[in-house]
Amino acid sequence: MENRTYMCIDLKSFYASVECVERGLDPLTTNLVVADPERSEKTICLAISPSMKALGIKNRCRVFQIPKSVEYIMAQPRMKLYINYSADIYAIYLRYIAKEDIHVYSIDEVFMDVTNYLPLYHINAKELAVKIMEEIKEYTGITATAGIGTNLYLAKIAMDIMAKHAKDNIGYLDELLYQRMLWSHKPLTDFWRVGSGIAKRLASMGIMTMEEIARADEDALYQVFGIDAELLIDHAWGRETTSMADIKAYKSKSSSLSSGQVLPRDYNFEEGKLIVKEMTETLCLDMTDKGIVTQSITLMIGYSNELGIKHVNGTASMTVCSNSYGTIIPYVLNLYERIVDKEKSIRRLSVTCNKICDETYEQYDLFTDYAQVERDKKLQRTALEVKKRFGKNAIVRGMDLQEAGTTMERNKQIGGHKVGE
Template identity: 30%
Template sequence: MTEHLPHRQIACLDMRSFYASCAAAMEGLDVMKVPIAIIGDIERKGGVVLAASPPLKKQFGIKTGMRLYEIPNDASIHLIEPKMQFFIDVSMELTKLLNRYVPKEAIHVYSIDESFVDFTGTEKLWGPLDDIIYRIQDELYRQFQLHSACGVGPNMLLAKLALDLEAKKTGVAYWTYEDVPKKLWPVSPLRNMWGVGRRMERTLEDMGIYSVGDLARTPLERLEKKFGVMGNQLYYHAHGIDYSTLGSVLIKGQISYGKGQTLLRDYIKMNEILTVLLEMCEDTAMRARLAGKKGRTVQLSFGYSKHALGGGFQRRKTLAEATNETLVIYHTCVELLETYHDGRPVRHISVTLTNLETEHGIQLDLFKPTNWKQQRIGHVMDELRLKYGSTAILRAVSITSGGTAYRRNKLIGGHYK
């Protein structure tokens, strides 16, 4: 029975090979005929392939995430560095195009190349929905040389699933609640279901759940007991049910604040590792302060270099009282580092603050009478960075050889402007 469920006309529109297509248009190339690789840092042999055109994937087997040194030395392959500001400008123009068909309130930009659009009621202006979508896709190609795919459903979730599981192969896909048993339940492995990562997949498999159909048939009480609120969401999403309104995230509620960074080189020296760690604690604490939140649990994750056989660790510590102070988070991370780090070269670091609560007051401590001053200093630093830029005020270690904050300020989305 679906009469009480949302029945809107939500489309999830995705630009195929967005970065490669934008770069191809900029260079006067045909993205569907020319092998193109977008390289994060073209000066480094280890530069990451951020995007690959269809011919590069088909002819040479080069995929996103591979490295520059893995690309054959072939004259037909075009290597292009990303121009992030240009990509952002194109994305904004795409949104303006959509705004010609629906009001701004009916558009939710999900990522630089993907948007949700609520077309409910627009048939009175533009005719049937399939005609509108065809017209928009045609305009996207004629104006921007961008190929697109579109999933349509009665809610955001089914629109997204229609896109990911069908439309990226066919161009357009329409899903209804009635399609869930035959189109969604057979999906396996579970990581192919939107919102399920590898770690969640392993946990579900340990419970004997291997497909979305298995998940849908699992008692709600069992999932809630294991995963809490997330278990409730898993159960209803497996049935294609989603009450999210356009503009809200599909997974409601910010449950953590954090910062992750893959380093440009292996970090071996402890003083350099600590420098990056402090910068990341600074970013994490600032995000929490700006949101008016504190957290009781600090999580530190290290990823080791592949030259040291990879691997890493992820450990956390829960504090006696919630905090959003940079140095409290930092000293907690240092404690975790000293306990679990085995000395191998580090290539990835992430810091996360979880177990959140509202920043509504200060716990008095006889041994830390100036605690409120540290809180105020943090907020003042945040205000300066917001007003004058993230490098307006830095800790001295950030300008040493191990620091990354100053360099990252020159990037957009992790890449040069």
């Protein structure tokens, strides 16, 4: 296999750093929390500044978990601002690396295949990382960390584990270094794609380190983890076969479109039904905008945390392929009535449109009212045009004006958080 060099760059405590920069404060020394002050103390902090992490406070903690003795600034989330910063930083990456060699992993993290750029710029990978990180700092005030590796996995681990302990915020790993330096590292959850569930199952087998995974009986691992054992074993040895070209060429065999939300309080059966109708309409408008249709709908309903019952779910297959609200909503409401306990309070919901495809494959059954479907679709297209021109709340249904409705508030948010100024 051809030797390649990969780089993974992460923007340190991104949301919190942006808020510090906007206030003219040093992100590395200022105690700042990004969380909505209008929500309860149980709300999750989207980010905390590095100085708070240094105090042992966990990044995704809830507000009430921050020690009372710690003084800090609480910044309301401003998602549009963070997106703009991320776009500006992506533009910096493009000054050095073509988009074909960049994979955006999240709003604050990217992978890059820098193999062909090192001889072009007559520098090594670390020097390139320094150039990019210095430019990010100069133009945005954001501190970045970088991992360099001989494959994508090692680049990620070099950043997640090694860079944290490096003065220049840069880590490097090849397979031999990985085995020498990290085979005995604990806990296993520090490693990419090893969650607490996987770590617990490994612990039940007496496995606590990557070396122990590498030395373990492979049949036993496959018996516990199934096909996922292959990836676990490869990563234990520091191997990764996926390349940037593989990522760029990947196309999912099936696709879906979903919407979910955590409600501001416990909702009763009828209020929950209202939210499902709102979410279904939003998905129908999204499908109309994208020119796609769906063949089945899945509902997930999460009950109140006080009940100790996690959730129920179900799927309704349709006799048609459509994006018409009038066509889809009867299936959704029938499914809701069938799976939801009327006596239990609801706190979380999600609606998923499955098996979506291009609307050229739209299908009808013998009972379809074609004229009504066309009227529905014209109304949806008109609603989209109005919303795009005048804002998402420029036109809403009567149900959205009810006290329990959430659509109008959610239309002011990005990813469930306030857009901000």
